[in-house]
Amino acid sequence: MSKGQHALLIQPPLFPKEQPVERVEFGGIPCTYCHGNGWFWGMDEYRERVKCECPVCKGNKRLKAVVTVNWTADDSSNNQ
Incomplete structure (x- = not known):
């Protein structure tokens, strides 16, 4: 039997400085x-x-x- 599944592809916005926060809603999920x-x-x-x-x-x-999703700088790459 098939099963529906919600997915979100994470990709930074074109202007992350002006819009650092994104909000997505997935509805209709059975309790x-x-x-x-x-x-x-x-x-x-x-x-x-x-x-x-x-x-x-x-x-x-x-x-x-x-x-x-809150877009911020990735400081972990500087510690390598």
Whole structure:
């Protein structure tokens, strides 16, 4: 079975001095806490099973990843 995978190709911007920070969002990723249900089974005060909203995705069933890239000088090349 095929599997979708998000990828980000890192390449410096044309003008890194004017735009040193980039922000990319990847949405539509199924929540791993509730397995994409938006809820999980919990217990109330009478020990009855009730549906509880997922505390991670807040019932949306999906998560969004925000990737921030901050471009700075690489000082490690001077230490060789």
